[in-house]
Amino acid sequence: MHIVLFDKAEWRIGLYPLALTRPVADLRVGILTIAEKWAKWLDASYSFLTEDYLQEKYPLGHLSGDILLVRGNCCPDNRLVDAALALRTGEALWYGEVLIASRVVAETLQHGKLPSLAGYSPIYYHHPVVMINHPEDIFLQNGEQIGQDFNRLTKGRQSAILSESNRFIGDRFFAEEGAQAECATFNSTRGPIYLGKGSEVWEGSLIRGAFALGQNSQVKMGTRIYSNVSIGPYSRVGGELNTCVIWGRSAKGHDGYLGSSVLGEGCNWGADTNNSNLKNNYKSVRLYDYSQAGYRDTGLQFCGMVMADHVRCAINTAFNTGTVVGVGASVYCTGMPPTFIPDFSWGSAEGFSAYRLEKFFETMESVYERRNLRFDDVEKRLLAAVFERTREYRRF
Known part of the structure; x- marks a missing residue:
């Protein structure tokens, strides 16, 4: 499996100036960065879907097959990982109105943009999620x-x-x-x-x-x-x-x-x-x-x-x-x-x-x-x- 950790401009800015020079998932909290945590939990490779000026240093890479798309400021735990792994292609995991993860096909990410999830079946997650929204x-x-x-x-x-x-x-x-x-x-x-x-x-x-x-x-x-x-x-x-x-x-x-x-x-x-x-x-x-x-x-x-x-x-x-x-x-x-x-x-x-x-x-x-x-x-x-x-x- 390959994980793509995505950013969105409207919540990236809340983590400035730390996120000015890196994707949010490249922030360190604990021993590992957020991206390294997901890779370790899922034994998977990862890349970033982020703003254009960062993408050259943090490339999306060549993708194929099914991709797990994960919100870049969410830290994994046992229940969240299980919920993300249980997603099927065309399903999206939501925490209230916040998109946490989705299973997508690689072709939807060809243009380096977050794909439209219109028509994806929503799965709602009801447990606490550790999200890094502000530097503190x-x-x-x-x-x-x-x-x-x-x-x-x-x-x-x-x-x-x-x-x-x-x-x-x-x-x-x-x-x-x-x-x-x-x-x-x-x-x-x-x-x-x-x-x-x-x-x-x-x-x-x-x-x-x-x-x-x-x-x-x-x-x-x-x-x-x-x-x-x-x-x-x-x-x-x-x-x-x-x-x-x-x-x-x-x-x-x-x-x-x-x-x-x-x-x-x-x-x-x-x-x-x-x-x-x-x-x-x-x-x-x-x-x-x-x-x-x-x-x-x-x-x-x-x-x-x-x-x-x-x-x-x-x-x-x-x-x-x-x-x-x-x-x-x-x-x-x-x-x-x-x-x-x-x-x-x-x-x-x-x-x-x-x-x-x-x-x-x-x-x-x-x-x-x-x-x-x-x-x-x-x-x-x-x-x-x-x-x-x-x-x-x-x-x-």
């Missing part, structure tokens, strides 16, 4: 999703053996081949702990589950990880982390607090950078919402920050409660910047200006080269499209 849903659901992914990834398998210099409290621990740790404490009584292939936990780190560390990522010496934390692949973290998700290929390598937050890909936090996740008056936190071009009350008392891909900030940056930082932004001096920093902007607490795209590309060339990656034309075209789409938010 990612960190709110993260602990539960780590647990589900952990069970799926480790079932019937044995963990790699780590050094006896470590201390283990609880038995919900799993390390993939090549994972290493020395003189660290792992407490899995509150949630599982998963170390990806080739990952490292350095001396003196204190880790409480639920926690997931991606492939070839590192936890630096003396790091404190409280719970509900996911670090994607090829990342490095230090300091304090609590209830947060880092997509991957990002660096928060120094002291400083990150909590109730989501960071994208390719971000770099300067030393001693911190974010607040609780207001002084204990009132609910507002986040900038692209769909409203203004602030939305999250109803949450604890809500830190949302940082999109390719963001850099200087040492000692202090991010206020409920800060949203757009794609490619650069915060280059100390102080407390505004709670909305538009995509491709450059500046400090004293003010921001537009980041010229050619200058941004020059920086990206250096960043990719340092990581032994190639900043290719596909990536440039995608980011140029994001630059144009977000021009209206840069009111400098």
Whole structure:
């Protein structure tokens, strides 16, 4: 079976700026991305049906036969997977007025558009569905999703053996081949702990589950990880982390607090950078919402920050409660910047200006080269499209 995870523009925008650079199903929550979850549950390949400017990097591919079409912001569980698998061609699974899944023939997707389901037989699903509608849903659901992914990834398998210099409290621990740790404490009584292939936990780190560390990522010496934390692949973290998700290929390598937050890909936090996740008056936190071009009350008392891909900030940056930082932004001096920093902007607490795209590309060339990656034309075209789409938010 092949799965196609689809986006729709009207609900993608609620997940900006995180979804500006990727299909919604490529967002990470738990150990895996949403797309990887469906592939693991169904033992299937997958691709994306998304907006045109993203499709080159995330191709639909050559399709044939029956296809399971799945809403890209829905996380699978046992009952939802069973309901989706039970669909026959020409049937669609609905959760109220929300389309969850449908069994379609490949020819209906030939033009890269969501097919009309007029005439499809509706099947109604009456159980709860975990849907990622807003950025804060990612960190709110993260602990539960780590647990589900952990069970799926480790079932019937044995963990790699780590050094006896470590201390283990609880038995919900799993390390993939090549994972290493020395003189660290792992407490899995509150949630599982998963170390990806080739990952490292350095001396003196204190880790409480639920926690997931991606492939070839590192936890630096003396790091404190409280719970509900996911670090994607090829990342490095230090300091304090609590209830947060880092997509991957990002660096928060120094002291400083990150909590109730989501960071994208390719971000770099300067030393001693911190974010607040609780207001002084204990009132609910507002986040900038692209769909409203203004602030939305999250109803949450604890809500830190949302940082999109390719963001850099200087040492000692202090991010206020409920800060949203757009794609490619650069915060280059100390102080407390505004709670909305538009995509491709450059500046400090004293003010921001537009980041010229050619200058941004020059920086990206250096960043990719340092990581032994190639900043290719596909990536440039995608980011140029994001630059144009977000021009209206840069009111400098």
